Amino acid sequence: MKGPHMKANSAPETGKSAVDLEGDESVLISPVRTNRERLVSLDAFRGFTMFWIVGGGMLMVGLAACGHNLIIDAIVGQLEHSQWTGLHFYDCIWPSFMLMVGVSIPLSLAKRSLTESYRQQLAHAVQRTIVLFLLGSVRESISLGSPYLVELSSALQPIAIASFVAFLVARKSWRFQASLAGIILTVNALVLAFVPAPGIPAGSYAFNHNLVHSVDIALLGQHHWDIWPYRNEGWGTVLVIIPAIATTLIGLLIGKLLMTSRSMRSKAAIICGMGVGFLIAGFALGPVIPIEMKLWTTSYGLASAGVACLEFAFFFWLVDIAHFRKWSIIVVPFGMNAVFIYMLVSLVSINAGTDIFTRPIAAHLGSAGLLFQASAVLAVEWLILYWMMERKIFIKA
Numbered sequence: 001m002k003g004p005h006m007k008a009n010s011a012p013e014t015g016k017s018a019v020d021l022e023g024d025e026s027v028l029i030s031p032v033r034t035n036r037e038r039l040v041s042l043d044a045f046r047g048f049t050m051f052w053i054v055g056g057g058m059l060m061v062g063l064a065a066c067g068h069n070l071i072i073d074a075i076v077g078q079l080e081h082s083q084w085t086g087l088h089f090y091d092c093i094w095p096s097f098m099l100m101v102g103v104s105i106p107l108s109l110a111k112r113s114l115t116e117s118y119r120q121q122l123a124h125a126v127q128r129t130i131v132l133f134l135l136g137s138v139r140e141s142i143s144l145g146s147p148y149l150v151e152l153s154s155a156l157q158p159i160a161i162a163s164f165v166a167f168l169v170a171r172k173s174w175r176f177q178a179s180l181a182g183i184i185l186t187v188n189a190l191v192l193a194f195v196p197a198p199g200i201p202a203g204s205y206a207f208n209h210n211l212v213h214s215v216d217i218a219l220l221g222q223h224h225w226d227i228w229p230y231r232n233e234g235w236g237t238v239l240v241i242i243p244a245i246a247t248t249l250i251g252l253l254i255g256k257l258l259m260t261s262r263s264m265r266s267k268a269a270i271i272c273g274m275g276v277g278f279l280i281a282g283f284a285l286g287p288v289i290p291i292e293m294k295l296w297t298t299s300y301g302l303a304s305a306g307v308a309c310l311e312f313a314f315f316f317w318l319v320d321i322a323h324f325r326k327w328s329i330i331v332v333p334f335g336m337n338a339v340f341i342y343m344l345v346s347l348v349s350i351n352a353g354t355d356i357f358t359r360p361i362a363a364h365l366g367s368a369g370l371l372f373q374a375s376a377v378l379a380v381e382w383l384i385l386y387w388m389m390e391r392k393i394f395i396k397a
Contacts, residue, residue, distance in 0.1 A: 039107065039258070039320065040319050040320060040325060040328065040332070041312070041315040041316040041318070041319040041320045042100060042103060042104065042312070042315075042335075043328075043332045043335040043336050044315050044318075044319050044328045044331055044332055044335060045096070045100065045311060045312050045315040045335070046097075046100055046334070046335035046336075046338050047328075047330075047331030047332050047333065047334035047335025047336070047338070048311075048315070048331045048334075048335070049093055049096045049097065049100075049311075049335075050331075050334040050335060050338045050341060050342065051331055051334050051378075052079060052089075052090070052093065053093065053342070053345075054334065054341055054342070054345045054378075054381055055345075055374060055377050055378040055381060056079075056378070057076075057079040057090075058370075058374040058377070059371070059374045059375060059378060060072065060075050060076050060079060061076060061370065061374070062368075062370040062371030062372070062373070062374040062375070063371055064076050065367050065368075065370045065371065066367050066368050066371055067367070078090060081233075081293065081294075082292075082293060084207055084234065084292060084294070085205075085290045085291060085292055086291060087282075087291050087293075087300065087303055087304065087307075089307075091293040091300075091304060092304045092307040092308060092311075094155055094158075094244075094293075094304075095244070095247045095301070095304035095305055095307070095308050096307075096308040096311060096312075097155055097159065098158065098159065098162055098244055098247040098248045098251065098308075099247050099248065099250060099251035099254070099305060099308040099309070099312065100251060100308075100312075101159055101162065101163045101166070101248050101251060102162075102163075102166050102247070102248040102249060102250060102251020102252040102253075102254070102255060103251040103252070103254045103255040103258070103312070104251075104255065105163065105166050105167060105170050105251075105252055105255055106170060106252065106255035106256050106258070106259050107255055107258065107259070109121065109167075109170055110259060112124075121167075122167075125163075125164055125167040126164070128160070128163070128164075129160045129161070129163065129164040130160075131160075132156050132157070132159060132160035132163075133156070133157050133160040133161075135156050135343065136151060136154060136155075136156030136157035136160065137149050137150075137151065137157075139154070139156060139343060139346045139347065140154060142346075142347055143346060143347075144228075144229060146227060148224075148228075150220060150224075150237070150238075151237070152237045152238060152240060152241045155342075157241075158240075158241045158244050159248075161241055161245070162241070162244055162245045162247075162248035163248065165245050165248070165249075166245075166248045166249060166251075166252045169249070169252070170252060174253055174256055174257075177249050177252055177253055177256075178249075178253060180246075180249055181245075181246040181249035181250055181253075182246075184242060184243060184245060184246040184249075185243055185246050185298045185301055185302065186298070187242075188239075188242055188243040188246075188296075188297075188298050188301070189285075189289055189297070189298035191211070191239075192205070192210070192211055192212070192289075192295070192297065192298075193289070195211055196211070197210075197211045197214030197215070198214065200213075200214055205289075205290045205292055205295060205297065207234045208231075208234050210236075210295060211239070212236035212237075212238075212239045212240065212295045213234075213236065215238050215239050216236060216237045216238055216239075219238050220237065220238065233294065234294045234295075235294045236294055236295050236296065239295075239296075240294075240295065240296035243296045243297075243298060243301045244296055244301070246301055246305075247301060247304070247305045247308070250274070250278075250305050250309070253274075254271055254274070254309070254312070257270060257271070264316075264320065264321045265317075265321060267316070268313050268316050268317045268321060271309055271312060271313040271316065272309070272310060272313040274306075274309045275305075275306045275307070275308075275309030275310035275311075275313055276306065276310070277306070278302045278303065278305045278306030278309060279302075279303055279306030279307065279310070280306070281302045281303075281306075282299045282300065282301070282302035282303025282304070282305075282306060283299070283303055285298065285299035285302065286299050286303075291303055329386075330382075332389070333382055333385035333386045333388075333389050334381075334382070334385060336385070336389050336394060337385050337388055337389065337393075337394055337395060339395055339396055340385075340388070340394075340395040341381060341384075341385060344381075344384075345381070350377055350380055350381060351373075351377050353380075354373065354376045354377050354380055355373065357376075358372060358373045358376045359373070
């Protein structure tokens with residue numbers, strides 16, 4: 001996910017929650033429970049992840065400016081994408097959102113099935129896919145200053161496609177869904193390893209000299225590439241969406257698990273086990289298939305999905321099992337209107353507005369000036385989102 005990347009809607013819906021880009025999580029976590037219970041951990045996980053996109057990174061840079069230490073410097077280093085090979089925390093933000101979309105789909109469909117036919121649900125899924133895809137185009141076009149219909153290496157368009165695929169297989173068995181995810185990752189690995197491109201040997205993972213890059217040029221055109229500001233960063237576009245779908249299918253499996261009658265602790269243990277397994281598998285493949293986010297290699301897909309599973313397992317245990325929730329007011333507003341804040345910071349410079357008032361004060365704060373300015377931006381964002389949350393204003397596709 002390059003910089004701020006996510007979704008908004010043409011008209012706000014009130015009285016509902018925006019689900020990490022899909023549906024409504026206010027459903028039964030387990031069918032054997034008689035009370036309706038919101039999956040607050042998913043809001044917290046989403047909000048925590050969004051926090052780093054919309055200002056958390058600058059907050060840590062501000063802290064580092066006040067005085068370097070090993071912990072802060074290590075965190076700041078993780079808040080940048082890997083140059084090419086490797087896995088940073090920031091590399092796991094996009095997969096985390098893909099996973100969250102999958103988790104939310106069974107929860108959303110369980111509620112929608114009470115009042116809507118399958119045809120109505122399908123129509124909603126198609127509409128949502130189109131809206132998200134176009135929002136991705138608008139966000140990228142305005143951000144880059146030129147028309148960009150297709151930009152699959154930011155979040156909105158991949159989420160649009162992956163969520164629709166997940167909807168289509170949501171009623172299949174978990175074995176089918178797991179098999180499909182495995183097939184996608186396996187085929188992705190085989191294609192990148194054994195399919196050559198003009199002037200590029202099979203198995204090349206070199207920077208801007210690989211099959212992913214070649215397919216982008218062939219399908220989107222050289223002009224699209226030439227005017228793209230991220231061309232010097234090596235981001236793939238078309239092929240990367242295919243393995244990204246597998247991460248959403250993994251989320252779908254977790255969502256189905258949450259709907260079972262298993263105990264909450266058992267669910268958390270399974271999710272944690274999945275995370276550890278995927279992480280080990282991803283790094284085990286690393287020597288053969290490099291962990292490269294910008295190509296979404298199979299090793300990267302597994303390792304990043306593992307991190308996302310472990311993060312969700314932690315929030316699930318902390319918030320929904322241990323019921324340690326008071327702290328979550330810091331991040332939940334970011335999670336319940338993730339699409340809105342994502343689009344807002346992409347299209348409007350909140351920093352420019354707050355700087356008018358914070359710059360004169362920051363000038364007298366020395367090394368703490370940057371921290372003060374970053375805190376002010378986050379405070380403004382949080383107040384807007386908290387106000388919306390309190391009034392049940394949630395914007396979604």
